[in-house]
Amino acid sequence: MAEFLDYRFGEIAATNEVVRQRLADFRTTLDDFKTTYNRLAANWGGTAAEGAVQVSEQLDRFGLHTADIVQRFLTELNTHLEESQAVERTNTGLFTT
């Protein structure tokens, strides 16, 4: 365990926003990849087309799974931020009689 519990709510929220933006970028890049491979598959024929489709599908599965994990991370981080703020409010309130 770290020596200090050092919570800065603004920085946690900023991190959350940066990761959220990166996730949006990642989804866009993934869509671009899939579009490219699908276009190649449409232009090609035979096993080359099958390979392009296979890569597209593989990218899609991996991308969706990765995006789901990052989304879960964002959700957990945001939940932790809200809990931290609530705990801090309660803790400081405990000293008021």
Place this chain on the structure above:
Amino acid sequence: MAGEAGSFRVHLQSLKEFAARLRDQVQLADRSTDAVQAINQAPSLSLGGFAEAYALSDRHGDAAQQLATVLATVVRSLDFARSVTELVAQRYEALNRGGAQAIGSVGAAIPPVPPLPGPPITGTAAPPAGSRLPPPAAGLTAATVPPAIGTVYYATGAGPRQT
């Protein structure tokens, strides 16, 4: 809390040690309270059988009673501070542990990066209808017979195209 968005910086071990010191102080104050009560419950001081002596004995009793009241208040205050400090430490600790577990559990689900076949796709491709081999100007090797392995390029346009 500090800053617009808020923050906290807590040294959990120090908080626990402070709570332990408060607990010791409560025990110490409790013993003092017992001592003062013992003084207060003792028989009246034998200061003599005259009016001033009786008055002094009464004032001694009043002072002891007031001291006991103050000490009881101190004990209650110390005990309140101890309980709050322990609760605050527990809440920070639980918050940190819970957050670490929740966020850490997400990382455990990260899959290994799958090996992606790198372009170009190799194999035997059937050219779409109407396609023809590119002219030499395209800088590609014309293959009349597809090789057993490698890449075969086909052009679908009427002439060389820019890529």
